[in-house]
Amino acid sequence: MTFDGRTYRVVVDGQDVTERVAAIDVHTDAHDLPRVVLHLRPTGIWPAELDLLARVQVGVSPEPGPSAAAFLEALDPLEVERAALARVDLENVPGGGTAAVLRQLTEWARGA
Structure with a gap:
């Protein structure tokens, strides 16, 4: 994800999916990794590569x-x-x- 102060761009595996994203939620707290949720725009036909649920974590878990x-x-x-x-x-x-x-x-x- 990139943001220049006016617009954002979302790229997944090298494919620009910005036009398919309705909203982005970022959740974080002091004792967990950040979590990003992409809300897709409703369409009549879902692209096969987006017709799934995925959980991606980037980073190292904090020390317990x-x-x-x-x-x-x-x-x-x-x-x-x-x-x-x-x-x-x-x-x-x-x-x-x-x-x-x-x-x-x-x-x-x-x-x-």
Whole structure:
């Protein structure tokens, strides 16, 4: 995509698709790669090369460390302990308590 202050141009795989694009949305936040969505103009016949959905990511994923640290700092240690000790998969073996805590944190991080 290029923009000169007045007009824009969109090229996909060397093909200018500017006339087929109705709008462009750019989404980004501090902990993820930017995402660009091209909204195509409605036509009676879709060109075969645009008749699909695609997700393209450019760049390197950010390091998870800062996000993980913020997640862990927000937790109540007593709630983590209670949840881990209440798990049905808690094992009375060396490392079993730590494994239960890690499984619990993983579930919470995934929103479960």
